[in-house]
Amino acid sequence: MITFDSVSSAEMEAMCTPMHRILSPGPITTTCKPTGALYLGSMAAMHDRDLLHEHHITHLVQVLEVPWLPQEDEAAAVFSYHRIDLEDRTSATLRPHLAAACDFIQAALGRGENVLVHCQQGVSRSASIVIAYLIRQHAMSYDSAFALVKTRRACIHPNSGFVAALRDWEAACTLRSPILVPTPKVASRYMRDRFTHEPQEIRVSKSASG
Template sequence: MSTVNFHKVIPGLFIGDSASSSSLDFLVDKNISRILICARELRPNFPKDFKYHKLGIQDMKRFDLSPYLEEALLFIKTALDIGENVLVHCNLGISRSSSIVIAYLIAQCGMTYDKAFKHLSKYHPSACPNSGFECQLRLFESNHKALKKDSCMCLIM
């Protein structure tokens, strides 16, 4: 297999490009069991071998990510909660998949957008959400902080 844009972000969570999702041997070697496709134009390569979820995201700065975030984060969290490895990918592994992983780091790891982007970039140097996605993720961070502040779990901690 040629060089792919595939990296581990946190235990169990991987990010990549379409090439990283197109080799059955590679995916099996990495113990991937679930694949989140973050691109309208891509299709599952091995639907009988992995559990897939597809988001019809387009890489355009005016595209609204918000309708997709809850289902994406639930798919990732469900996999990680039961100890399964999940690959999040788009075509090039630059904007769409990076945006979803950053949203996950904000929501589940309590990171700010800047900290999440820095963490992701450390392991996945090609991460670069488009400017529209960045604005939406900063708003997501702001809204998430407000929700977290009022949640019962935060009061217990």
């Protein structure tokens, strides 16, 4: 968990923003299906149902260690959940959770549905899951994935234990799927279509803030 006395003004502003869009929806073409958008945020975003509906978010990846936050029966009828019980500690074991989380995200995005990955602050745990997804699904290095997510949500700061797990994950993904690395031309077009957009700050909806 990041402390307020250790952040820049840009990071503080990002922390006060419930969520940011990391991946835009994929383009609709004659040769491929549209894909959903991927968002990263905090518990504030999860609690703002109007905000979630406004951005057509139907799937939530919750990376939390809060037994007092049950999955509500009413909400479960609207949202699909993937819950990861994980503390933001350097000793916490992140790696066993990555494959299932990435599978959940990819299945939803592949159907054109939007996903929010959140933890308490949207800084360490949820950012690590999004970085892991980019490493596996988009053949990115840890450094490239971190840099991309950092440009979208300036306050991200995976703890050192998570960074070590993600670098191990990067090595494992590279060994398993070396052929997934796109050619420069394909990569350039794909990066333009999905990754090249202005960072989008998504504020609390008026009804929630009033």
